[in-house]
Amino acid sequence: MVSNPVTVDILTPIAPDLFVLQSSPEDVRTTVVRLPDGGLWVHAPPAWSPALHEVLSTVGAVAHLVAVTPEQAAQLNSWVAQVDGVRCWAAASVVDATLDAGHPMPPVSPLDARADWWSHTIECRTARGNAHEEALFLHLPSRALIVGGLLETRHPGAVPGLVQWTARVTGRPPALAGTPVSMQLRFFGQRRTLASLVRWARSTEPSRVVPMRGALLDAPSDLLLGAGWEWVGADGPIPPMMRFALGANPGGAVAFFVALATVSGLLLGLELPAPSGISRFATALVMADILGGLVAMASPETRRWWRTRGRAWIAGSLGIHVMHPLALVAAHDGSVGWALGLWMLAMVGGMLVWLWPDRRGALPLAMFLVGFGTIFFSADAAGPVWFASVYLLKLVGCFSYGTRADLEE
Numbered sequence: 001m002v003s004n005p006v007t008v009d010i011l012t013p014i015a016p017d018l019f020v021l022q023s024s025p026e027d028v029r030t031t032v033v034r035l036p037d038g039g040l041w042v043h044a045p046p047a048w049s050p051a052l053h054e055v056l057s058t059v060g061a062v063a064h065l066v067a068v069t070p071e072q073a074a075q076l077n078s079w080v081a082q083v084d085g086v087r088c089w090a091a092a093s094v095v096d097a098t099l100d101a102g103h104p105m106p107p108v109s110p111l112d113a114r115a116d117w118w119s120h121t122i123e124c125r126t127a128r129g130n131a132h133e134e135a136l137f138l139h140l141p142s143r144a145l146i147v148g149g150l151l152e153t154r155h156p157g158a159v160p161g162l163v164q165w166t167a168r169v170t171g172r173p174p175a176l177a178g179t180p181v182s183m184q185l186r187f188f189g190q191r192r193t194l195a196s197l198v199r200w201a202r203s204t205e206p207s208r209v210v211p212m213r214g215a216l217l218d219a220p221s222d223l224l225l226g227a228g229w230e231w232v233g234a235d236g237p238i239p240p241m242m243r244f245a246l247g248a249n250p251g252g253a254v255a256f257f258v259a260l261a262t263v264s265g266l267l268l269g270l271e272l273p274a275p276s277g278i279s280r281f282a283t284a285l286v287m288a289d290i291l292g293g294l295v296a297m298a299s300p301e302t303r304r305w306w307r308t309r310g311r312a313w314i315a316g317s318l319g320i321h322v323m324h325p326l327a328l329v330a331a332h333d334g335s336v337g338w339a340l341g342l343w344m345l346a347m348v349g350g351m352l353v354w355l356w357p358d359r360r361g362a363l364p365l366a367m368f369l370v371g372f373g374t375i376f377f378s379a380d381a382a383g384p385v386w387f388a389s390v391y392l393l394k395l396v397g398c399f400s401y402g403t404r405a406d407l408e409e
Contacts, residue, residue: 011055015142019059020210021046028072031146031210032056033122033139039063041118043137043146044212048078062086064118066137067108068148068212070094074103091126091133111135122146127197129187134194136201145206145221151228153177153214176219177209177228184231191232198229254299262292 011019011032021030031043040060045067046052056062062083067073067090076088088108090098095108111126111133123138137146153176187194206221217224268291269284296302 011059014208014210014216015139015144018139018142018144018210020216021052021055027213029210029212029214029216031212032059033118034060035063035118035121037063041122042066044068044072044148045075045079046072047075048082053082064089066090066111066135067094068135070097070101070103073098073105073108074101076106076108077104080106091135093128093131093133096131125197125200127187127194129190129194130185132186134183134186134197136197138201138204138206143204143207145201145204145209145225147209147211149183149212150179151177151209151211151214151224152180153209153211153217153224153228155215155217176217177211177214177224179228179231187232194232198225198232201225201229254296254302258292258295261295262288265289265291 011021013019017034019032019034021032028044028046030045033041033043035041038060040056040062041064042056042062043066045065053062062079063086065076065079065086065088067076067088073090073094076090079086080088088106089111090108091111095105098105111124121140123140124135125138126133126135134148134150136148136150138144139146155176202222202225206225208218209221209224210216265287266284269287270280272280272283272287274280274283
């Protein structure tokens with residue numbers, strides 16, 4: 001049996017019949033809900049101690065214990081030995097990990113078999129990952145969302161200096177919530193199941209977020225959940241690197257066609273003539289990004305996501321696109337003038353399409369720039385001439401025109 005010392009300062013009420021213990025070991029926050037029958041539902045319980053039992057007895061009798069981690073599950077025996085009639089709950093993955101570590105456990109009920117003892121007061125939703133199950137709990141009377149290891153928060157004053165400096169450069173405030181990398185890996189390849197849990201949590205519009213770890217903030221719940229779970233995406237699993245490269249997190253049929261276009265561009269680039277293997281690989285990467293980006297930007301959801309980004313994101317995207325003509329130059333021995341000219345034409349074209357007063361004239365202007373760029377730079381392009389056309393089509397015709405069209409609708 002695992003036993004950790006617990007120092008309990010006070011049981012702090014944060015809503016009617018909702019309390020937190022702020023001094024649990026390892027900065028783990030214990031959340032306590034008083035049920036209509038007077039029994040206590042305890043989330044992330046520490047080891048039993050006389051002092052802890054005395055404090056909890058001031059508001060009710062402990063009836064249900066929800067263990068979130070194997071360490072907490074290993075401490076359930078200390079409660080069962082001291083509290084009559086207490087019922088223990090834990091995810092199957094937590095039980096398995098506790099038993100594998102050699103710790104004995106009392107009878108434990110799975111979270112998906114919850115009974116009427118607390119389901120009318122607390123709504124529970126779960127998501128299964130790789131040998132892991134994560135649960136969120138919504139306290140219905142107060143609309144408070146109780147979170148385990150899926151979200152950690154931090155006070156604005158605890159933001160590291162490097163993060164603050166980065167925020168000043170990008171113009172985006174540092175996130176006050178996030179998911180530990182170890183937890184993200186538990187849902188690697190399984191994020192679609194997690195996406196439904198995230199959608200449910202955000203749709204409940206909780207009054208506040210009560211995390212197991214981190215600061216207890218009064219910040220709006222949509223701000224914390226949006227920042228902390230941005231990596232999940234609302235519509236499905238796209239790895240963070242691809243999500244950044246594509247500028248959105250599409251799911252369903254859109255994700256399929258984006259992946260298909262990306263793979264097609266990669267294979268096409270590998271088949272194009274190139275002076276060396278490295279040049280061929282660079283060409284394949286550029287073609288994969290161009291075709292995948294074209295399909296991604298064709299989705300209204302992608303363009304809507306871009307409109308929510310700040311100037312730093314827009315500048316970052318344009319900066320990344322600088323690498324495209326430079327990569328093509330390296331791959332096909334074109335001149336530096338060709339690369340810089342192509343990039344400048346794309347930037348100017350994007351500005352013209354964005355600022356053009358008449359929407360009907362925007363697309364013909366973009367197509368004219370595409371054709372002009374192809375003819376003008378083809379004489380100095382040692383590789384396939386239509387590379388310039390595809391590149392301009394993506395940046396000017398797709399991004400600039402498509403985003404502007406959405407704004408005008």
